[in-house]
Amino acid sequence: MYKINSKHLIFFIFSVTAISARTYASIFIGVNGRDTWISALVATFLLLGFIFLIMFISLKTKTLTLEKVFYNTYPKLLGNIFLFLFCVGLFLTSLEAATVESSAIHTTIFIETPIWYCLAFFIIPAAYVASKNFRTITIVVIVTITIIFVSNLFLMALLYQYKNFQYLLPILFNGLSKENIFATLMLLGSFSSIAIIFPFLRYVRDKENLIKNSLLGTFIICILVTFVFVLLIGTFGPLRASNIYYPEFYQAQRLDIEDFLEFGDFFFLLRTVCNLFLKYVLSLTGIITLLRNKIKRKKVFITIYTIIIAVLSYFIGSSQFVMFNLLRPLQFILLVVFFVIPLITYVIYFFKYKRMKM
DSSP states (O other), X not given: OOOBOTTHHHHHHHHHSSHHHHHTTHHHHHHHGGGHHHXXXXXXXXXXXXXXXXXXXXXXXXXXXXXXXXXXXXXXXXXXXXXXXXXXXHHHHHHHHHHHHHHHHHHHTOTTSOHHXXXXXXXXXXXXXXXXXXXXXXXXXXXXXXXXXXXXXXXXXXXXXXXXXXXXXXXTTTOSOHHHHHHHHHHHXXXXXXXXXXXXXXXXXXXXXXXXXXXXXXXXXXXXXXXXXXXXXXXXXXXXXHTOSSHHHHHHHTOOBTTTBOOHXXXXXXXXXHHHHHHHHHHHHHHHXXXXXXXXXXXXXXXXXXXXXXXXXXXXXXXXHHHHHHHHHHHHHHIIIIXXXXXXXXXXXXXXXXXXXX
């Protein structure tokens, strides 16, 4: 079995945690306005606590296999149900990745290119990568995330000049409102896609650094997204930013260097396609990993899975209104499947493990 270093896990966290919140940031800004970055900050610390607890329990119980946690915590039937729900969550994140990518590219850059064409150039290469071994997938993740991360820092530095901090004021004008809580839960649901990495914990070699590197990766990427919200609101203002489907695309279009270079579209295209590509691949690979004893023919499963995703993504992504109306409840579904259920399960498992050791 191929093993990875816990530092590699940082790249996996970067791949799945924050790209959704960045790509369709307007649905979060539409809820909490100028204070959305505060909701992102609160969601960040809640997620850090969640990750610490999951990793701590995994190490204390010497259980890095997600299926084993479900089966040892609940009766067999209930364990299978919760494992199935987790796989449904992985399916939904891969569906989200394919739909949002094709819709974003069709809506912003290649307007005359049909949705199905964008989908074909996304899910076919993704299916090919997912069919390879885990070592190949790890290499693809590390190389791609390195390029994306460097380009992100470069773009954010160039766009900083366009911000206006007056758009962020007054902070918490209405105090702690239901909008604050609602937006925080939505962002926590989006960030909880970090649970996509749970099936891969079994491959980690240096377990002694697992907590440190997991928290480091989570903190960096979530703080980066918080700063992205600050830049978006500071660039457009809360009202305008909430009424744009993909605000980072239009923010990148403002990039202009001495009336000579205008290449912000390239950064948006690079980040959106590549990062959602990785999220799709890791979601699919996660399902294959969890159901490896039930999937007899991997390539046949990937083919059927790809066809189902293609059909659903085409119909959902063909209408922006339908897609964005589905993205809002999706955050709460992910909150339950990737955050609430694993949190409760791991806590119960920890106490059962301690009782057995007494």
